Amino acid sequence: MYRVLYRKYRPRVFADVVGQPQVTDTLKNELKSGRIAHAYLFTGSRGTGKTTCSKILAKAVNCLDLKNGDPCGKCDICRGLDNGSIMDVVEIDAASNNGVDDIRMLREEADFTPANTKYRVYIIDEVHMLSIGAFNALLKTLEEPPEHVIFILATTEVHKLPATIMSRCQRFDFHRISPQDISDRLKYVCSEEKIEIDDNASLLIAGIADGAMRDALSLLDQCMGHSGRITEEIVRRTAGLSDKSSLLSITDAFISNDVSGAINIIDELYKNSKDMARLCSELVEHFRAMMLIKTMKQSKEFLVMSENDYEKTKQQSEAVKLSYIIGVIDILQSAYDRMLHGVNRRIEMEMTAVKLCSENKSVDISAIEARISAVESSLSAIRSDPSVLAASQHKAAAPSPPVKRPSSEEMERLRKDAVPMTQWQDVIEDIKKYSRTVAAGFEGSTAYISGRYVLVDSPNDICFELLRKPAQRDKMRDSIKRVTGMEYKLGRYSYPDEPKSEDTLSKFVADLKSAGVSVEEINKK
Template sequence: MLYRKWRPKRFSDVVGQPQVTVTLKNELRSGRIAHAYLFTGSRGTGKTTCAKILAKAVNCLNPQDGDPCGECEICKGVENGSIMDIVEIDAASNNGVENIRTLREEAHFTPAAAKYRVYIIDEVHMLSVGAFNALLKTLEEPPAHVIFILATTEVHKIPATILSRCQRFDFHRIPPQEIADRLTYVAEQENAKLDPQAALLIARLADGAMRDALSILDQCFGRSKDVTEQVVAETAGLVGREHLLALADAIKAGDSAAALEIVDRLYRSSKDMARLCEEMSSHFRGMMLIKTMKNAREILAVPETEFVQMEKQALSTPLPVILHAIDTMQETLEKMYRGGDRRTVFEMAMIRLCTPQLDTSAEALLRRIEALEQGAPQRAPAQTKAEKPQTRAEQMPPAQSKLEPQERAENAAKPAEGKKDAEQLQKEAKQLAEWPEILQIIKSFSPAAGAAFTGSTAYISGNYVLIDAPNQLALKFLRQPNQRENIRQAIKQVLGKSYSLGPYRKPEKNEAEEDPLAVLAKKAEAEGIEVIKK
């Protein structure tokens, strides 16, 4: 296996953990060796590997700048397992008091061949309370020839009395680019070809664990020695995920029938409903990251083609819908593990997502309220006898009066059509339902602009977004080039398309409206009713 074949044998070979390796090498060079170490971090980040390197380094007969030489009899004996002074214990299966008592008795014997007797206790958090108590005294005052190295993925489960007696080192998740570089090196040594994008995809799938990345690469080599992004997708099961996009589209459109048809087709093809629920939750998480981050590509472990589809889908889906879907998927997964028919539970979740009216949760209610606010009908303007004379700026199209110089120059080429264009844009304008979401993004760009546009309404007409500014300050922001660019970027992030900007001019009422009594009198005379006038 690649992860065993390419396990680092020196601190300098360890990838992505300089905060650990540099400190340990300095301690070894200076001879300041602690009696107890605690290595903590997520899986596959090098805890056990560094523990074995440290065990060799403290006993090496010819250390080289803090690293074991790898050539002396001690180093070779540790590698082949013939040195009995290096003891590795799995606390998951040896977690009782008797096991620790045996260890304490052995610790008093001097090493047979090495300088130090080293105990590497892996997954130490699995020890029982009694076992921790039995280890405590020995850990506090161990014999001079004994070194303990404890490794764990759940440091919060270790008693504080143990933590205080150890020198702690935290292992971080390895950055994707460093994993990709290491994978490229391994592929070259294995006489194989690894595409850079494929290496990055493996690194994202590994989620910061070098061991997992090497395992995935090993599986890819089983398919082909020329590893491309497509090979990685097929190996990791990332192909055939169109159903996730289809289900998300059905939820956005509120089409519960289409969603249930997709679920039925997947169920008949032996798709596990719990696994489908996890995939849907992960898919909506990806949409959430795309929606809220400037660049989510480095985080999402999906092929480039699928990322493009997810990005298009995310930009056209309101954020409340995405967040509600994530909450619903998480709750559905919990219900599945508590028992019941998994297919029925998942189908109920799909219906609730497609029809928020059937969901009584707070998230669903907020989603419905926002939909009502965005879709509220506007009061029709009153009919007037004569229109107020238009100013020169009002006769120009919105793109000409309030937009960029380039747009003004283009519209100036057709002055005769200016008034007609403006009227046509105003006539065809429809309220932009996503405007509240766009405002939230504008606030992140400029809190002052977000506050100025609070209470505003936007309308979409062709390639223009017309903004009904609530005050003069908002109009001032609308004229500033940098603020206009922020607004256009926010619109593009939500709608997925660039639009020109302009003000929305509401039709104004005629100040000289006819007296209502006079209107009634004229109507009566027309019907032959005598009207007495004083």
């Protein structure tokens, strides 16, 4: 039976765990000197070895013949644990056993001494999924653990753990694994599997995997489906990556304002079933590479690409200004976001290409965009309700009412008392139940609790725009209530700079004029 590579090559000793010396060396030393903690916390990004190291550690604390801190794999205990005849290592998936009762049962069981081993080890994977009640039950055990019990908690989302739990554990942070380390491991696996792989190919897989060994091995698995040697070309095709040359030519088209050239390449890729959102994110990566090349001396070490591609990318980055590159990344990224929110991807990609082939490269493109969208919304407001213009005139005549937001002293005070809201992700999950799109607007956001306020913070403005709508605010408050059982007011954790107190009407009229609305028309309205 075929076993997927990442399972087949799960390291069985610390010595085979790649790229995590801060974890493996420390653990081996502790094991050698017999300093064993009762609770460990393994955190860090996915596919980097947390579950793997939990299993090794569980074996090592019980192994009868430790070899330089690693389990021997041969003694009765190691073998018994491997073949399942010894059951004193218990793996619990907190994603599916997250209730109070699950943990209570575990606590009762934990009181009994293990049958065959020195320690009974509980590995609680995805521990952030436990309910509040379950955390509290677990905490009781962690406060007074029986001598013969060890807990290993593993999670990618350490910020969701209560501080009380964290403070009881010895914490180990797993890092993203470097492209070189991943590539070396891939070559090792290939040699074991008697398969040839090119250096460029293994480096490219490592780059795509973005630090996760599991992802790298899965991709390698797929590439092995093709016969013969694994080349860069096979990796590209398998991963659905555009040929580097199309990214380079689209970029050339942007730089030289060649609209039809850019559209042609895009349409060609589209015909070959290329996903446009994928293309967009690859372009972001490419412009990021240009940005790094332009700003860093050792950019080469950060970029996974062939000598040839590096040279071409470098030439492109030298042909433009840094502000241009940043502007392009900005535009591509918003296009990407819109694609994920369900707009027609092909049209969005083409519109973006047209925008990026615009004549004037020296001006700040994003400023123009902001201007255009302000005008667009003014216009659509007038179209749907002409009284808006009157209201705006009225507003300009009377001093405009103060924007409803806490004074800066009050903000200061709220921020001072604010504590990170550990259940914020749960709130977003709850929102997801009625709208994935709305939930996506909160991607990357965080929240704080301060008194009766939940203060939202986010790198992008979409979520604040959503929260300005009364219906959305109600839904948000409902979700918060469902998750926390409490009623909170909503606020922002920080505000962008105050808008300048420009004369509203004159600005409005200027916007209308620049959008081509004539003075007579404005007066008529």
